[in-house]
Amino acid sequence: MIKMDKGTVIRTIVLAVALINQFLVGFGLYEIPGTEQDQTAVISGVFTFVATGIAWFKNNYVTAKGKKQKEVLRKEGLTKSK
Template identity: 70%
Template sequence: MKMDKGTLIRTIVLFIALLNQILVSCGLYKIPGTAEQQTEVLSTLFTLVTSIIAWFKNNYVTAKGKRQKEVLKQQNLTK
């Protein structure tokens, strides 16, 4: 079973946000034209927003979740 498109996109964006947060925290990445404090604030906000979106959406990542999604599909209860 493969991940649906929405889950895959949210997972990739969350990974990028977390990687960005780590780089900014280690001082390895700076957004050009911004002060250091603004870079940290922007990075933290980006990570926070993407984390909330990824958490809020119903992602069928586990084996149990994938089975649930298949049952929902069979019953025509998903988009």
């Protein structure tokens, strides 16, 4: 069984909820109470954009520190090298 850290699990769940929410809003199956349909679409879109950005950024080596970490992992044979 693959053990994931708590942060990865939380980011994955939030991303899944955001994508499901976006799907429902896109097909008119969900509306946030107290908002109009256009507002619901905007709120849902922003939520999905933010969740996707955070999930992508945290799970990839995009910072200088992350690139150094990836290089150490590669040198130690702990990651696939391309």
